[in-house]
Amino acid sequence: MKIVSIRGYKGSGKTSVATTLIRELKSRGYKVSSVKSIHMEGWRIDQPGKNSYAHREAGAEPVAAWGLEETAIIFPRRLKPMELLKFFNADWLFVEGDLHLPVPQIVCAKSVEDAQELRNGLTFMFSGILSNEIDELDGLPVINALEDPQKFVDFVEEKVFQALPFFDCGDCGMDCQGMAEAILRGEKTVKDCVMMQKDNVQIFVAGKRVPLNPFVQNIIGSVVKGAVYSLKGVEKGKEIRIKILDPDLL
Ligand code: SF4
Missing domain, CATH: 3.40.50.300 (P-loop containing nucleotide triphosphate hydrolases)
Structure with a gap:
């Protein structure tokens, strides 16, 4: 957006x-x-x-x-x-x-x-x-x-560019404010936001998204895919969603 x-x-x-x-x-x-x-x-x-x-x-x-x-x-x-x-x-x-x-x-x-x-x-x-x-x-x-x-x-x-994630993670070497200003000056593009480039694993806790750096995304993605793809009847290459709703499991 x-x-x-x-x-x-x-x-x-x-x-x-x-x-x-x-x-x-x-x-x-x-x-x-x-x-x-x-x-x-x-x-x-x-x-x-x-x-x-x-x-x-x-x-x-x-x-x-x-x-x-x-x-x-x-x-x-x-x-x-x-x-x-x-x-x-x-x-x-x-x-x-x-x-x-x-x-x-x-x-x-x-x-x-x-x-x-x-x-x-x-x-x-x-x-x-x-x-x-x-x-x-x-x-x-x-x-x-x-x-x-x-x-x-x-x-x-x-x-105007796609909104940054507003995580202020610093992985791009600056904060989101600095990145947004640099994009507007023509010095950077949204592709320089590290979080947006490796944003294929997302975790929400109580509806609030938790920032994950690319390294953690890779680890979680590999573990989940390994477990899910081993299940019978699961088609590979599709979006995977997991919900943990039972507080006893947390
Ligand atoms: S990598 Fe993206 S989310 Fe993180 S501080 Fe830079 S612009 Fe913000």
């Missing part, structure tokens, strides 16, 4: 940029998801007095509000970024706001000062209100998403 964060102060044009991206990439045949980060104190979907709110007050987590037109799964807290990402399985995910993970960022701004203040090593372009005035800033393009959506989305497609 490719992930892009769209950052900017209120009124800078973030939502217009997000909706342009969503619409244009949908028309190009991609599956697109989005997140709107909300920082308003006291904001909540669920309200005191609603039955679903009473379920939550009684201790249920999560609570589903299961309507005829919509379904909302409500957690009574702000999820961590990695917890949130588990719910998405699209070609593209756009986050309006800061995801607090090393993903490419578009900065929307009203002024050069705002743009320069928000820019960091993950910023690959500027947009928003500022794009009515200039088309380049500090070596990065400033593109008007509304006037030229094709050019805007072409550039996003060119620059």
Whole structure:
């Protein structure tokens, strides 16, 4: 999945940029998801007095509000970024706001000062209100998403890469932030992420993926394949899934 964060102060044009991206990439045949980060104190979907709110007050987590037109799964807290990402399985995910993970960022701004203040090593372009005035800033393009959506989305497609695993394992000689910045500068590619190249053995404990380096993946893969292929009727060369559910075995 490719992930892009769209950052900017209120009124800078973030939502217009997000909706342009969503619409244009949908028309190009991609599956697109989005997140709107909300920082308003006291904001909540669920309200005191609603039955679903009473379920939550009684201790249920999560609570589903299961309507005829919509379904909302409500957690009574702000999820961590990695917890949130588990719910998405699209070609593209756009986050309006800061995801607090090393993903490419578009900065929307009203002024050069705002743009320069928000820019960091993950910023690959500027947009928003500022794009009515200039088309380049500090070596990065400033593109008007509304006037030229094709050019805007072409550039996003060119620059954005498959999301890194965010393990910060250091096997590539840097952390994921450093790798993401190096890819955006054109010095590295996702193929330089060691974890992504040898990612054929995955372990999840209680739904959370455990980082495995290539050496450990090789050992576990060999042992499991040896045991499974010795069983009668097992076809080789297919995906193998193992679940251990009984706590007595753990
Ligand atoms: S190898 Fe991949 S997962 Fe590990 S730190 Fe480098 S970029 Fe991140």
